[in-house]
Amino acid sequence: MSAKSAINKEVFIPHDEKMLVAVQVKRRTKKRIPFLATGGPGDYMTFICVSVTNKKPSHVSITKVKQFQGSSAFVKRSQWTINQLHQVNGIDSKKDCPEFDMTFDSGLDQWVAGSAGEKCTFIQILHHTCQRYSSARKPEFVNCQSKLLGGTSILHSAADSVTSAVQKASQALNERGERLGRAEERTADMMNSAEQFSVTAHKVRPHHMSLFHLEN
Known part of the structure; x- marks a missing residue:
């Protein structure tokens, strides 16, 4: 010591x-x-x-x-x-x-x-x-x-360094959250598009089947 x-x-x-x-x-x-x-x-x-x-x-x-x-x-x-x-x-x-x-x-x-x-x-x-x-x-x-x-004094410098580190970490977390949010939005859009395609396909399929039977 x-x-x-x-x-x-x-x-x-x-x-x-x-x-x-x-x-x-x-x-x-x-x-x-x-x-x-x-x-x-x-x-x-x-x-x-x-x-x-x-x-x-x-x-x-x-x-x-x-x-x-x-x-x-x-x-x-x-x-x-x-x-x-x-x-x-x-x-x-x-x-x-x-x-x-x-x-x-x-x-x-x-x-x-x-x-x-x-x-x-x-x-x-x-x-x-x-x-x-x-x-x-x-x-x-x-x-x-x-x-x-x-x-800037030594004490202020130390405090400023800690504050700067906290701000950078907070900014990084915010940016990461924004990226995850955008990824989730894209995933949701893709799922909605797939669901809409599936619904449309189900609606179109009976129509095509009826035309098939009429032609035959």
């Missing part, structure tokens, strides 16, 4: 939430923390996750999840609502880069993702989620490439 699948299973599913996206990050600037909650210093992996509740009305959260060295468990460290997010800074709107900043009510976090691609996917899905679920003030997205904010 991948780390992201494990996070969804351990952190979000038990709370009736669904994780939409997660990105592994490291800080660009170190925070001065007097101690760690684990009781001592150690290495750890950090993930920033976006999740939505399954129950309506939907609530979106941005959660910081950590996995400490020597442990297989994932621990929720901080969580914000989508309305507490003020700004997402993509750092460079001209090219892909792994760095990005997030500004919340509580302050600024400066991150670097594992790759530019992971960061781009995270920002695109986060932006789409904010547009869909944020009912109050929407966060500002600055210095982000236009491909991440405009046009």
